[in-house]
Amino acid sequence: MNVRVESSRIIKPFYDGKKDPPSTKQHIPLSVFDKVTYNSHVAVIYAYRPPTPQNAILELGLRKALAQYREFAGRLGLNDKGDGAIFLNDEGMRFVEASIDSTLDQAMPLKPSPALLSLHPSLKGVEELVQVQLTRFSCGSLVVGYTSHHLVADGQATSNFLVAWGQACRGLDIRPVPFNDRTLFVPREPPIFEFEHNGVEFMNKKLKDNYIVEDAFDEEIVVHKVHFAVEFLAKLKARASSSNGNNERYSTFKCLVAHLWRAITKARGLNGFETTMMRISVNGRVRLNPKVPDEYFGNLVLWAFPSAKVKDLLREPLSYAVKLIDNAVAKVNNNYFQSFIDFATHKVEEEGLVPTADMNKSVLCPNLEVDSWLRIPFYDLDFGGGSPFIFMPSYFPTEVL
Structure with missing residues (x-):
C-alpha cells in the first residue's frame, strides 16, 4: 500500500475549561505488574466504513481522553530512587494523518503482513507512550492504527482508553473514569513465597x-x-x-x-x-x-x-x-x-x-x-457510526496464538 503521510505532530490533553489544570511535576511509580510485562509498544488496526468523523473531531476526542488517562500523555523514566515511573508531564502523544489513493476494498482482505506496518507509526525508538495514525482511503473509509507502550497498560486498560476516546468523539462523558491507584499491590509482612517465581516470571x-x-x-x-x-x-x-x-x-x-x-x-x-x-x-x-x-x-x-x-x-x-x-x-x-x-x-x-x-x-x-482478547472490549471503539468492521493486531512475526 502506498500510504502518504500528510502530517505528524504531538497533541496534548485538553482539560475543557479547567482554570487550574493538574500539575505536570508528578510521577507514578510502576507497579510490580508493570515491571514484569513486555517492555515494548504493541499495535492494533481498526477499519471503519464511511461516513466517519473528520480528523479534527477525532483529534479533539483523543485530547479529551488524554485528560482522563494522563499516563498516556506522559513519559517513562526513573524517579529519584532509580525506580521505573510514569511522569505525568503532559508532553503528549503522536498524531499522524495519512492518505492513500485507492479504496479500502482494493486493499482487502487486510492480512497480517508487512504491509500493515504502513498503517501505524513505527514501534521502534518511540518516546511517546501512545501513537495514532488516521489513514483515509479514496472511498472515504478510515483505518486507525494505534500503538501504546505495554509497561503503561495491559489490554483491558488500553481498551478502556480506546472506548473513552470514542465516547469523547460522540460528545459523551467518559464513563467509567479510570481507576488509577497503582499502590494497591502491597506485599505482606512477613512475605510469603508460596510459589516459585524465579524461572517463571x-x-x-x-x-x-x-x-x-x-x-x-x-x-x-x-x-x-x-x-x-x-x-x-x-x-x-x-x-x-x-x-x-x-x-x-x-x-x-x-x-x-x-x-x-x-x-x-x-x-x-x-x-x-x-x-x-x-x-x-x-x-x-x-x-x-x-x-x-x-x-x-x-x-x-x-x-x-x-x-x-x-x-x-x-x-x-x-x-x-x-x-x-x-x-x-x-x-x-x-x-x-x-x-x-x-x-x-x-x-x-x-x-x-x-x-x-x-x-x-x-x-x-x-x-x-x-493471549486471549475475548472479553476485552476492543470492538467498542465507536466514533458515532458504530463498531469497526475490522479489528486486528498489526503484523508481528512470531509464534503466538
Whole structure:
C-alpha cells in the first residue's frame, strides 16, 4: 500500500475549561505488574466504513481522553530512587494523518503482513507512550492504527482508553473514569513465597543474556489469521467434554487452545520425550481478593504455564490437553498473585532478576504463547457510526496464538 503521510505532530490533553489544570511535576511509580510485562509498544488496526468523523473531531476526542488517562500523555523514566515511573508531564502523544489513493476494498482482505506496518507509526525508538495514525482511503473509509507502550497498560486498560476516546468523539462523558491507584499491590509482612517465581516470571539477568539468541527467521515466519466455524467449535467442545470421564464442560477458549497446541506440536515433528509448554495470560482483576475493578488502569496480568511431554500430548485424547490448561489457569489464583507481589517486591532486586517476558523472540519452538482478547472490549471503539468492521493486531512475526 502506498500510504502518504500528510502530517505528524504531538497533541496534548485538553482539560475543557479547567482554570487550574493538574500539575505536570508528578510521577507514578510502576507497579510490580508493570515491571514484569513486555517492555515494548504493541499495535492494533481498526477499519471503519464511511461516513466517519473528520480528523479534527477525532483529534479533539483523543485530547479529551488524554485528560482522563494522563499516563498516556506522559513519559517513562526513573524517579529519584532509580525506580521505573510514569511522569505525568503532559508532553503528549503522536498524531499522524495519512492518505492513500485507492479504496479500502482494493486493499482487502487486510492480512497480517508487512504491509500493515504502513498503517501505524513505527514501534521502534518511540518516546511517546501512545501513537495514532488516521489513514483515509479514496472511498472515504478510515483505518486507525494505534500503538501504546505495554509497561503503561495491559489490554483491558488500553481498551478502556480506546472506548473513552470514542465516547469523547460522540460528545459523551467518559464513563467509567479510570481507576488509577497503582499502590494497591502491597506485599505482606512477613512475605510469603508460596510459589516459585524465579524461572517463571523472572530469571537471572546473566542467564537470560546467555539464553537469548538473535532470531534469524523473521522473514520465514508466515502469520495466519484464522476464523473457526461455530459448528467446528461446538464439535471440539463436545469431544473434549465427552472424553474427560465426568462430562465436565470446558470453555471454548480452552478447547480451541488445546486443539491448536496438539496440532502445532504434531506439525513440528518434535521428539516424543521433549517437553512443550504454553504461556497463557491470566487477568488478575477477577482473581485477586478483593477484586480489582475492570477500570483499573495499568498492568494486572500474570501467566499460566501448562506443559506436557510431546508423546503424552499427542497420544492422549483432547481432554488431556484441556485439563492441563484448565488446571494451570486455576492455579493462578489470589494466593498466586499475592505470592508474586511478595516475591517481586523483596527478591527481584536482591537476586538480580529480570522478567522472562520478551517480545524480541520470534521463534518459540517447542513452546507457544497465547493471549486471549475475548472479553476485552476492543470492538467498542465507536466514533458515532458504530463498531469497526475490522479489528486486528498489526503484523508481528512470531509464534503466538
